[in-house]
Structure formats: structure tokens, C-alpha cells
Amino acid sequence: MEIFPAIDLRNGQAVRLKQGDYNQITVYSSSPADVAQEFKAQGARNLHVVDLDGAKDGSLSNFDTVCEIIKTGGLSVQVGGGIRDEQRIQKYLNLGVERVILGTSALDRKFLTHMIAKFGSQIAVGVDAKNGKVAIKGWREVCDIDSVQFCRELADIGVQTIIYTDISKDGAMSGTNMEIYHQLAKEVNCRIIASGGVCFEHEISQLSALGTYGVIIGKAIYTGAINLAKAIAIADGKQEV
Template sequence: MQNRELTIRMEIWPAIDLRGGNCVRLRQGDYEQETVFASEPAEVARRFQQEGAKRLHVVDLDGAREGTPVNLPAVQEILEAVNLTIELGGGIRDEQSISELLDFGVDRLVVGTSAIKHTDWFQEVVRKFPGKLVLGIDARDGRVATDGWLETSDLGAVELAQRFSDEPLAAIVYTDIATDGMMRGPNVEAMAEMQRAVSVPVVASGGVTTAQDVRELADAGLAACIIGRALYEGSLTMADAIAAAGDG
């Protein structure tokens, strides 16, 4: 195990999903299957930092639906509460939003729907903000979903990723909708396939439930993984996730 920890290293990104100013989790992206875990997201962020987190993945669920950031007061409170690398996604669909949010203090931004629908525009802004933008690919049965997971396209997830593999992206966040929030383990095979297909770091999202899940993703070569419901419901601790990933 000691030798493994020296050679395997994967980043851990605990997740805070915002809806109506609260910290919530959805099952399979279904807004009707919502669990509210906290009314003070900044306190959750502070707890993650105290438990050893170095990074934080924040999603504005209202923004994803509305097409523009909505929960900025909660994001600001998080930024003021912790000293972590903050990644924000949800409703980021124009250059002005990108510029303003980076000035706001967010370290990097996840763009999904607009990257899919306006590929030339996304290529342009990625080059304008090198290392600051993350391509968010949410997939249902290997096909790309958009607009807060409300629509599914005919475009394959790997095909989309390869279109941008040579651009100066910070990463690709790849979410398997079928496993997201279900507490049944990640789709390791799909995640590994994505990482093999591109040179960009791939962040696995969806279904991470146990330390063994984290180890399997790390061993599969993923650059990072996002953990949500498991941290809130207690099937996985930050300490165990960090140890399993070699992210100490």
C-alpha cells in the first residue's frame, strides 16, 4: 500500500450544489429528487477545509436551469469563508460571465451547455482564458446532456472531449448522470475510457461512495474525482478519500 500511495495521486474535490441558497444534492440530476443538507453552504465549505480539503467544486443548480448564475451571494460567502481552490459551474454561458466570475475570485469555471452548442465560441474563450476553464461533460448512456441535464443530444461524450483535447483547458469534468447521487459507485469504465481518449486531466463525477471507489478511479488513471452525497451521508470521510487518492 505504501508504494501505491507514492505512485498514485488523484485530486479530491468535495462538492457543494447550490439551490435557493441551500446546499443540496439531487439524484440523477432530477430537480424533483432533492435533499437539502445545509442552509449555510459556507459552513459546509469551512468543514471540508478543516477536514483536509484543498479544493471545492461548486455547482449553481438554479444557474444551470436559468442559463445565468443565480446563487452568487452564497458563492461569495463560500469565497470569504475558506482558502481553497474554488471551481464553479452552472449557467456560465457567455464571456462576460466568465470574466466577471474570475474577477469575483473563483479560480476556475466549468462550461457545459455553451461549449456544446457554440463550439467555436468556447474554443475562443478557452484560448482567451488559458487554464481557467473546465469543459463540463454530463452524459446519459454515453450521450451528452445539456441545459441542467434537461436535454440529451446525439453527441457522444468522448467525441466532444476530443474536439477540445488540444485546447488549454484546466480539465474536463465528466459526469455520469446514471450514477450521480445514487450511492452505488462510479462508472469507472466510462471514466477511464474518457481519460485514455484525451490528454486533458479528467475529473470523474458521479456515484463515488466509498474509499474503494476512490482507489479504483485513481488506479484507472483519473486526474481527480468529485465527491458529493457520500460526504454528506457519511459513507465516506474526507480523510479516507484523501488517503485512498494519495492526495495528502
């Protein structure tokens, strides 16, 4: 299983939100590229980057920061946040991003099907859920769409990777929604990346046992609740909890 340490970007800084609330923001670093290299030094192979400004208003204000992160090298980077057209997808892929994450734009099935046909495994879909319903536009709007059913439909049209986030757990440091990942493992035939609230080592072990493809860890790393190097060792099956 792969571990994806997370860097959320706001105004060029590495930050964390609590439960997707832009009014509950903590700034961790003014140099996200340095944070990426710290993760790499601890053994990280992957990186999950979200442009919070892009998710909120569709801007590309953090593109140069993503560029700096990519240039530091040595990490497989997936990027999401405000990516709603083919031009932006291509711009990120040309930069060297491994995988582009679609969120709100994935609700447009015609667009999504076309992007999957064109870019294949380089497209992932972020399914953000609140009370089991899909949330969009930087988590500010909740649709009347069942999140698990949506994941099944995504897999059926060819999406190879889904990043599923339970918003209520994100940044709360109370543990992740393990029940939903059990359900997704049984019902959705594609790679699932778990996101939101992972802050205990035993959760990493449990998610690995489910066959989960990857786990995104954010606040738990920044606060020291989880040691990144140890998390990677657990995910690789080289260390027991």
C-alpha cells in the same frame, strides 16, 4: 489525485439532486459557506460548486452565496452552472474562483475556442452524459452527440480539464461508471475529473491508479458513506484501502 467535495446550490442552500432530477432534492444546509469550512477542516484543498438554478434557467441567483464561500478562504474553488458568456466567466474569476466550468455553452465551438485562448487553464468543460450521449441545460436535454468523442474534440481544441459525469450514477449511491474512466484515460489527452456516484473507497484508489486528475464526491460525504479526510489520504497515496 485531487479530491473535490461538492456543494450544489439551490435557492442559496446546499442541496443534492438524485440523477439530476430537480424533483428529487435533499437540502443539507442553509449555510453553504459553513459546509465549505467543514470540508476545509477535514483537510480539503479544493471545492466543486454548482449553481443548479443557473444551470436550469441561466440566472445568477446564487452568486452572493458563491461569494460567501470564496470569502471564507483556504480552498481552490471551481464553479459551474449557467455560465454561458464571457462576462459571467470574468465575474467569477474576479471573485477569486480558480476555474470556471462551461457546460451547454461549450457546444458553441467558436465561443469555447475564444474562451480557451483568453483564459487557458481557468476554463474547464463539464461533460454530462446520459446513456453515452451529451446532456445539456441542467441535464434536461440530451443531444445526439457521443460523449467520449466530444471529450476527444475538446482536448484537441485545447481544453485542459474535463469534468465527466455519468448522470445515471449521480446521487444513486451505487458506485461510479469505472468503465468510462478507463476509456477516457486511454483516449482523451487532458486532465479528467471523475464525477457521479463515487461512494466507495476502492473507487478512489482505482481512479487514482488510472491517472485520473481529480474526483468529485458529493452525496457520499453528506451521508457519511465516505469519510472526506480518509478519501483525501487515499487520493494522496498516504493510506491504503
